[in-house]
Amino acid sequence: MPGSALLDAQGHRKVHPISPLVHAVAVFPAMGGVAIAFSASGGASIANRLSSLPGLEALSALSPILAAIAVVAALAALLSLVVAAYQYIAWRALSFWFDDDGDFRVQSGVLFRQQRRVQLSRIQAVDVTQPLAARVFSMAVLVIEVAGQDDSRVRLKYLTLADAREIRREVLARAAGLAADTAEAPQDVITKVPPGRLALSLLLRLSTAGLLLLTAIIILASYVSEGWAGIGFALVTGGVPLIVVISEYIRFHGFTVAQSPDGLRLHYGLLRTESRTVPPGRVQAIEYVEPLLWRRFGWTRVLVTIAGVGNDSSGGNQGQQGNTVLIPVAHIDLARDLVARVLPDLDTSAITWVEAPKRAWKRSPIQWRNLAVGWDEAAFATRRGRVTKRLAALPHARTQSVRWTQGPWERALDLATVHVDTTPGPVGVSGLHLDGTQAREIAHHQAGAAREGRGRDHSIHWAHE
């Protein structure tokens, strides 16, 4: 065990002792909100009353607004202190270690003791993230993603960046079936998304571009007609997409993809930085997303489904979508190269497609031309969308079940849809509105292909293949 890590009486490791303080700082803005809710209107009057108390006469010297701010800040600090005290008790109860079977165990809980055992062969991804508050203290969070229905992941808050990387290294080495002291795998940077391209790509999504254009027209019209009422409207039509663009830019700023024997490493984030390692064979399905205005540049975004990642509701508001992006924008050739690294056998460029029949236009007048399914020995893929084209694919071995569905309108046109189910995630593999009989044959064929694919799959201990 590394010398820098803290140990408790049983020789189990602890997170960094500064953690309660980081927790308190992390909730300080939220506590400020609570404090304002309590006393926004009453802040000034509270300040007034407090100033009559001995020792607090200085408050009356401040202007009423400053006094109110001081009261709110003091309240927020007090609430944060309560959080810190609670987190200190939680910190004392938290410890983690590798057990004799080589699995990872975490013990936690003050009132309800909980011990969680992570079977390392089931690990889906390992993340080192730095939320803004943690970055201030040069601390990091280690997240071990395990496949599971609800909140099956393990979060260790907070560790020094070096400790977090060290534990990640050990977890990955053990999960790969190597000795625990195997040195960290070297990594080669494959690509880094240039800031300009990221910003441009976010602006060029049709809904964003359309709203911004509309805003420009409204502003122009208001200027010409001197009917300034339009400005308020423009604030909404321009403000909403700008907020979306800016927040997504902050999330994906400096998106870097690196290859290492442990899998693909993704680093990104401007304020909150994330560093994710996806071991080989953990990606269940992928999807290329190509908005209309990106196609002239040959750009695409790649979404991935990883079991257990991005499907929890307790993960907070930090953009679950961000958890499932392989690359936010890249040229299609580079995107294909990245996909080939996470799913080596999957090559969607050579697939022969079975297209939806012409009569499908009565069901989907816009996207019918792009509707198709295709497969080869390794993978199953579907195409849909016309304005934003989507191409989803998964290896046969990742098929959980196959569904054939037919709604009333589809039935009237003798059309049907084939769904290939995978673990919950952003990727939906559905072949929409195919010929009814053909769709049924495809569903049965896919069930057979999935069976054969499972027989060939050996991705549990990837270093032992």
Place this chain on the structure above:
Amino acid sequence: MATTNTEEAFTSSDEWVRVSPKLVTARRLVLGMSMLPIIAVVVVLFIVPIPEFIPIIAAVASAVFFIWAWWLIGRRVRSYAYCERDDDLLVSSGILFRRLVIVPYGRMQLVDVTAGPIDRALGVTTVQLHTAAATTDASIPGLEPTIAADLRDRLAHRGETRSAGL
């Protein structure tokens, strides 16, 4: 329970099993009970002093709905069928929205057997299969309890021998 050949022969060699007709009784019973508040409202409409055509329309509409739902339950229950093949289970159902689900035994994470109070009184049980995908929608309602238990055990056994990782 009889094997079926009227539901489309998906592949001719497969043996499709229909669910118990008791499910029709169970569902119609539930329908009848959910009609009670509607009937109460219609009765109240007849009593309160409003133009007479309003309660008449309400009564006719609820009667039409009742007959339609009654008939639909019969057809829907007849549409449920399942088929155990060597490597996977097929479940088909639906009248308006028809579907066929293929679940490989190796992908089953767990098998649920459930029965509500009315179901228990009438002796029908639901068997539901879960995979790692949330979208897998494979439930077979209306099985006799013994058949459901046997099916569950067979499925669990096959799942064990063919199980695979994610």
